[in-house]
Amino acid sequence: MKKITLIGPIVFIILWAIISKLNIIDSFFLSNPVETFETLFLLIKSGEIIPDIIATLSRTLKAFIIAAIIGVPLGLFLGESDKIYESFEFVIDFFRSTPATALFPLFLLVFGIDDSSKIAVAAFGASLIIIFSTAYGVMNAKKSRILAAKIMGANKWQRFKHVIFWESLPETVIGLRHAISMSLIIIIVTEMFIGTNVGLGHRIIDSQYIYSIDSMYAAIIVTGILGYLLNYSLLFLERMYVHWAGK
């Protein structure tokens, strides 16, 4: 990380300290950074928060992987055929515009209140994003390279495998990045509102119930860091494997 990227977080924490010091916001709602980081440190040191991190991370990754396994092939398939895409465009757009969280009750009915319903609803929301961006990538593939491959003798399947797939990859990866963030969001929300006794969402809402504001902020920070790291690892993979994007 470059030094300059540290300026933002430092300014942010200083502002936070000033606001809580001056009591601009009731300390009942806003803890001060020192206590929050102390609590965070204790939660990590005692290992208390580790199971929550693991639970949330594993649910998020499971949802994301399921979404990718379903979403990428489906997106490629839909993008390949204008007719099929057009017939499904409205349905995809409709569900994409409907917050996946609105479908909780339905998923609860089908999957029960254990982990599978949480993972399923997150996978559902994430896969729509992946389908859409992958299909979009396929449909916007540069025609000239596909034609070049055709003239060099590539048949339809070879053009798909050697050109269209790669052409769509930058868009697909952008979709994957949005999808992993979406998975985390949905998992956190389901942990808050569907019964579970472990998970960062659960810890956040529990701390709030018992007015343990420091612990709530600590868990929020951990969640933020987790989201950042998930996004960043995909960005890292993207830079490594989709090196040509934008060039």
Next chain:
Amino acid sequence: MEPIVINKLDKSFKKTKIISNLNLTIPKEKIIAFFGPNGCGKSTFMNILSKIIKKDSGTIENFNYEKDDIEYVFQNFHESLFPWRTNKENLAFPLQINKSTNINQHISNIYNKYNFDIDLNLYPYELSGGQKQFLAFLRAIITNPKLLLLDEPFSALDYENSFLLSDKLQEYYLSNKPTILIVTHNIEEAVYLADQIVVLSKKPTKVLAKIKNPLPYPRTLDTLRSEEFHNIKNDVLRIFQSEVKL
């Protein structure tokens, strides 16, 4: 391969007629240059020959796109190279598609024969415009096509490298005897390389004249200074002048 005979070729985009009643016989195993102003339909003509776009009417005889080998270097060659493949893998692509064996051997033969200065382990986006154009040319000849279409193959090359590519092109032509169609709007290039220069009108395009250049191959810088070269060039220029009324 027989001469390709084009009869009454027509092509419009929306209401604009681009090619109108074009008749032309393309002799086999010759280099033919197409010379004409911007926007007259040269690329469109190449696209029709390569079946990228459909003609409206007319016939093209003795050319079967499905069966006959054809390669085509686009005017926008940048967007025909595959940036996810290294330069070497780009050269390998047509060989893979044609299920060639000894692909590596093939590539190093070409590399040595046309000894060009491009790092094959880099990616196309790491090359200069001229290097990319060279790479696109090599990728087109690596499968030894019977018909080679080159749309402005020198557009990104400086004077020196244009000559270099002209040399390589002639070398390739003399050893493999394909039919080569070159589109250009540079008279000198057209006369330098071609056995026959086809001068095209403004759109809707028709053939204004076909001018022979009997000078022997390989042509060199000395050819450029010869009187015959100048005479042919002046013929082309005269026809062109009467068309555009300079």
